Amino acid sequence: MQIHTNNDQKELKLHGDYTFPLCLSDERLSSYESGSFLWHWHPEVELTLIVEGTILYQINEATYCLHAGEALFCNANTLHAGHMDRGQDCVYFSVTFHPRLLYGFENSLLYTHYVQTICEDPAFPSLCFCPDVPWQKEVIDAMYEIYSIHHHGAVAKELKLQILLLQIWTKIFEHRQTVPPVPLSTSRQRERIRAILSYIHANYAEKITLEDIASSINLCKSECCRLFKSQMKESLFNYLLSFRIEQSLPLLSGTDKSITEIAEKTGFSNPCYFTKIFRERKGCSPSEYRKKSSALSLSTPSSDTAAASR
Numbered sequence: 001m002q003i004h005t006n007n008d009q010k011e012l013k014l015h016g017d018y019t020f021p022l023c024l025s026d027e028r029l030s031s032y033e034s035g036s037f038l039w040h041w042h043p044e045v046e047l048t049l050i051v052e053g054t055i056l057y058q059i060n061e062a063t064y065c066l067h068a069g070e071a072l073f074c075n076a077n078t079l080h081a082g083h084m085d086r087g088q089d090c091v092y093f094s095v096t097f098h099p100r101l102l103y104g105f106e107n108s109l110l111y112t113h114y115v116q117t118i119c120e121d122p123a124f125p126s127l128c129f130c131p132d133v134p135w136q137k138e139v140i141d142a143m144y145e146i147y148s149i150h151h152h153g154a155v156a157k158e159l160k161l162q163i164l165l166l167q168i169w170t171k172i173f174e175h176r177q178t179v180p181p182v183p184l185s186t187s188r189q190r191e192r193i194r195a196i197l198s199y200i201h202a203n204y205a206e207k208i209t210l211e212d213i214a215s216s217i218n219l220c221k222s223e224c225c226r227l228f229k230s231q232m233k234e235s236l237f238n239y240l241l242s243f244r245i246e247q248s249l250p251l252l253s254g255t256d257k258s259i260t261e262i263a264e265k266t267g268f269s270n271p272c273y274f275t276k277i278f279r280e281r282k283g284c285s286p287s288e289y290r291k292k293s294s295a296l297s298l299s300t301p302s303s304d305t306a307a308a309s310r
Contacts, residue, residue, distance in 0.1 A: 003037050007202040009079065009194070010119055011042045019204060020158055021098035022165075024150040029055060029082065029090045033240075033249050034281070036083040039197060045094045045119070046074040047168065049143045053090035056083045059126040060182075060190055061231045071140050073172060076119045078126065079194065093147050101162060102169055122190070125191070127172065127241040132288035135171055142168050193231050204244055204267050210236070215302045244268065245281050253284055253293035259286050 004012045015023035019069065021044070029035050039058075048057070049071045057064045057072055059080045066072060074080050076099060084090065103111035118124060129136040142164045154160050199216045200208065216223035226290050228236040248266045252258055257265070263274035280285050 002033050004250070005038070005039050005040045005201070007196050009040050009201065010095065011040045013042075015042065015044045015096040019267065021101050022161060023094070023096045025094045025096075026051075026147065027092050027094050029053075029084050029092075033246060035080060035087070035089070038243075038246065039079050041077055041079050042079065042096070043076050044096045044098050044265060045076050046080070047143060048074070049095070049140070049147060051091040052090050053095055054085040055090040056085050057084070058103075060193075061186065062126060062127075063233060064128050066128070069131055069140065071136075071143050073129070074174045075121075075125050078088060079190070079197075080126075080256040084173070093143070093150075095143065095146055095165075102166060104162060107233060114169070118169075118176065118228060122187040124176060124179065125182060127179055128178070135175055139168050139171050164198045169199075175272070189227060189231055192219070192227060195229060196236070200243060201238055204240065205265055207269075208216075208240065208267065240267075241277055242281065245278055248274070248286070249289070252290045258275040 001035060006012060013024075015021065023044075029037075043309075048066075048256055050068050051065045052068050054068075055066050056068055057074075057080065057192065058076050059078055064072060065085060075288060082090075099111075099115045103115045105111070129139045131137045132254055146161060146164050149157055149164075196213055197216045199213055205245075210221045210224065214221045217224065219227065227241070234242075244266045248262050251262045255262075259275065260271045263271040266274070268274035268277070275285055278289070282289060284292070
C-alpha cells in the first residue's frame, strides 16, 4: 500500500464527502511499502494520535519523533511524510477534515476570524501535542473521544464529532501565539521544494540530471542540492532513487512486465543497476519481491470469500 498522489503530490484519496467532510481511519506504518508514507499534501487539516509505537513524522522541514499518547496537528496544504523509527512499527489514528466543517460557509465570521487566519498562515504548518502540557492534554483527550466514537459509535455521532473538533480548534486558536513562527524565507524555500518534487514526480521515468532539476527552479546545482538536503533531510539523488523504487513496486506486484521493462519505465539506466538499488533498499531482488507479493496475494482471501466466511 502507498499513498496515491498526482504529480504535484496532492493526495487523491477523498476525506469524507461534501455532506460531512471528515475521514477517521486507523493506520499502521507497516501496511505501507518500506514502512513509510511518501510526501504528500491535501486541502484538509490532519490530526494524528499515536496509539502504539513511535513514528518519525515530517512536516515541511521539521521532524517530530512521536510516541504513544502524543498527537500532531498538520495544517491544510502542508507537505508531510511519515517513517518508522529504527524499524519500529507504529499504530496511529488519523482525523482528516476539511476546514469548512468548522466554519460552515465562505466569508462567515467563523471562517475569516478563526479558520482562515490559521489555515492560510504559512508560518504555522504544524503543532505537536504532549500530555504533560495541560491545554495540549485537553486536545489529546478530545482526540481519544473521537477515537472512541469511531470504534464504538454514539448517538448523534456527527454532532459530537463536530463539537470535539471545534473544541480542539479553539485550543489551537487560543495558544497558537505560543508557537514560534516559521520565517518567511523558509516559506519561499518550501515552494521551491514543492517545485523540485513536482519535477521529479512528473519526469522520474526519464533521464533526469541535476542541472535539469536546478534549472526548473532557477537555482545553481550546488544551491539546489543544499536546499533539498536542508529541508528534506536526505540528498536529492537519494530521494530520486527511493521514489523510482517505490514506483516500481506496483509494476512488480500487479503486472507481468519483465524486470528490464520495469527498470526502463521507472528511470533506471539498466536492469542490473535497478536490481542493485532495489536490493539495497528492499533487502531482496525485484524477482524475489514479485514472488513474495504473488504468494501474499494468493494467501489473502478475496473480499467475496471473506464476506462468505463471516
